[in-house]
Amino acid sequence: MSGIIGKKVGMTSIFNAEGKNIPCTVIEAGPCVVTQVRTVEKDGYEAVQLAFDEKKEKNTTAALKGHFSKANTTPKRKLVEFKTFEGEKSLGDTITVDLFVEGDFVDVVGTSKGKGFQGVVKRHGFGGVGGQTHGQHNRMRAPGSLGASSWPSRVFKGMRMAGRTGGDRVKIQNLEVLKVYPEQNLLVVSGSVPGAKGSFVIVDK
CATH class of the missing domain: 2.40.30.10 (Translation factors)
Incomplete structure (x- = not known):
């Protein structure tokens, strides 16, 4: 090429x-x-x-x-x-x-x-957690639940979370x-x- x-x-x-x-x-x-x-x-x-x-x-x-x-x-x-x-x-x-x-x-x-x-x-286009009412406080840009509890008691690889952005090929x-x-x-x-x-x-x- x-x-x-x-x-x-x-x-x-x-x-x-x-x-x-x-x-x-x-x-x-x-x-x-x-x-x-x-x-x-x-x-x-x-x-x-x-x-x-x-x-x-x-x-x-x-x-x-x-x-x-x-x-x-x-x-x-x-x-x-x-x-x-x-x-x-x-x-x-x-x-x-x-x-x-x-x-x-x-x-x-x-x-x-x-x-x-x-x-x-x-980084991923999340919408934040809920609205600004009903007791929400400083949650507008939070990731929310990760979906893991007593099983598997860890975070799955590849979970979309906060981190370094850009600088990629x-x-x-x-x-x-x-x-x-x-x-x-x-x-x-x-x-x-x-x-x-x-x-x-x-x-x-």
Whole structure:
């Protein structure tokens, strides 16, 4: 599956040919450098490793400096492997946003915004316990009964409770490519993409 590494720029909206206003996300996609080509003979599987976003040499380990020097490129911040990449790729090749054309459908993978420790209402959409009358006090956002008593005398695994929310790997599928701007390395896709502005995303074709 071919793809590219990008960075979420932000959201906007554009009008299509029918005059409908479509919400969309702008992604700075590439240019990415091929830093390694995995083969079955050497690695046991086939894949193409891409690198994206400049990184200072002083913040790069010696091992990674050697890794990037083999591809004749400067240190990069993000490395991702893509399996079954279309076309033959060699060490040092550059992958740009020209990989996509308007009308393509892509899958976008990102890390969702972290929201810290949250209760059951925000995390799972619970409605709280009862109303504000009939003796209820400070129960509007409480989880209520967990359903376990003398048997099994424990909480079942997977019980929906309060806890850390967000910061997960999320894939949004079948987003349409609305615009491609090769000069600015920009990709405009329909709908929303997980993550905050400036976060890394992976666009799979």
